[in-house]
Amino acid sequence: MRPLFFGVLGCSLVLSVQAFYSASDDVVELTPSNFNREVIQSDSLWLVEFYAPWCGHCQSLTPEWKKVATALKGIVKVGAVDADQHKSLGGQYGVRGFPTIKIFGANKNKPEEYQGARSSQAIVDGAMNALRTLVKERLSGSSGYNKQQGGGGGGSKKDVVELTDDNFDKMVLESDDVWMVEFFAPWCGHCKNLEPEWAAAATAVKDQTKGKVRLGAVDATVHQGLSSRYGIRGFPTIKIFRKGEEPEDFQGGRTRGDIIERALDLFSDNASPPELLEILNEDVLKKTCEDSQLCIIAVLPHILDTGAAGRNGYLEVMMKMAEKYKKKMWGWVWTEAGAQMELEASLGIGGFGYPAMAAINTRKMKYALLRGSFSETGIHEFLRELSVGRGSTATLGGGAMPKIHPIEPWDGKDGQLPVEDDYDLSDVDMDDDFGKDEL
Template identity: 30%
Template structure:
């Protein structure tokens, strides 16, 4: 049997957690962060790091993408901006670790200087989702690893220039400048070189210093190699990459390999929940299915008549079938939200009509709210039949369709509810008059 490309694509969208490519490519300045490199790129980094947790199908994430790319380009080499694709199964542990419940979620991991190496405590970014707002926010948090040097230090935090030059045990870089504040670029270079060399700055040097170091123009960057007090003058462009390449020649080797540092906190162990909830109203429907950021929903349409033991027994058997299907998905680390609705409820009948579901009971509907795709049930209502249907839906062998309407389980409008509403209006109007 042949299947259309549309059917196959929708099937992949319905259940696959990695069907869409990420929103960022290698040419962008946004670092692709995964569960495997999270510790190295974020926790062990000397830099301030902003991390976006996203899903490729998320509309808000797509809207953010050009702004995030622009901010990353603007702050390249100064602040690290990365992104985690939570739709990728491999990244689910790190997304779970930080309790990501909606997309995009943006967290800022500080450049810890007083805390334990490899341990950072992030804060949620609550600002506007524009490049300017992101840049403005991060610039305020940039760490300053530049040592200040003067001829006459006024505090212990400032180093005497003669002592700085004489400290031959480490390589040193010294920028002489007319500016009264450090540039963000130089701050980024200092952070890059942290633990490899001392990066310092002398602002508005006096005539004696200018003469001592033969400084004709400012800014001028000098490097004092390890075991030497003779400076090497940098003559290249005053841009980040060439300056970094120059300093690399004299800096201590970058540390590589694993170090004995505290690992990132392990994600909490999630235990299997065997409960199959009955959906009774729109609020519960949203909580259990429609507002879930990841995964698909399996909705069973069942009928149970409590006054008949045979009906109750059949209902329990149907729920047990659903539990086994849910457990299989859980064991395979596939987010599948399983629930049931009363097929005799007029609101549920309306929902079945929306998706053109057969009135045969028991029935099933598979939907992915985030990707707006659904599949009606075809097969036997048993574990093997349901799992086969799910497999066919994900591979494109089954019938899968898009939908564009808002899924709703409206509250019934009855005489009782109307009377309650009228009474509430009367109370409200009386209260207003008082």
């Protein structure tokens, strides 16, 4: 999604896009229409930058990236993808922040992420190391060089579900998952061209939607009952099936990027909001945060300070934000002030300023703190800044996730003060004159 301020700054952003790379640079501009041909089907090693025009770090990298392309000209290919404009490519390769640099080596379907410094010298050194590794693999004969599964740089067909007259209703119509189904004929030239794209998209979609959107294929010349039922008159025909709804025709492009982009839209439209979990033990925090790009953590006031009504109000705000940002597939957790002191200390919260909120990237061990109000407006502004690569971040205290103490879950009720012990003072003599001399 483009930043909400795009309309206001549209002219300046367009100028910055045009200024990123030009025909005179040695950087190849890559798009969904040329990525497969230029990168995937290439024998060359490729360095590809995924950027967004509004990203300040991307703007800083641009002159360095041009130097890299010039230095490696004729040795390593250097390209760039505007992942803000071509979201399908970014999504296909798991790009979650900008700029991201991927190295496409022997196995083009599994690029490596470059983790080094962002100077031209460091990037060139990284490219040459990757090139040496590629050459050694080719010499040893162990490389997957030029042997992409599925042919033509496609993917293995293992993730495309073969659908038939016998299994279609159970697999597709009775499923809670969303299905994209290709009806093909073996003799159809366009179907043969689509096959590697469909296979590669099936693998990417399976991974990125956790199996909630699935790609299938029907040989319409064999399973003519299905072909007749859905009025298939040409090949290939792609239909979208959602439980309880009439199937719709897929009218988009036939590249893997187009297919993946539509699949991710379908997933987002049908996805449930993420579950909001209380941090009861280390497993809750670890699983929630490690499975997500960002983990949104709230530290709510003690129950004695807010009561059940106040706490539920804060949780309701969080659930609304989780719904609003469900397409991001972030993790959402909360804890009570004082319950996880090591966690608070690692986030620089520690003993005051409740309710507080932080967003943690466990892969980079970085976090950002909510500086505005703990409200729908304040949290939305905070998360929007993060989602477009802005906002101040810091390194998590200790550089690792803190120790989490097991606690009992909140029972949903108001808190109670601890019951004090009663003392029997009946046997104690009280001197009526006690303290007189001190007055």
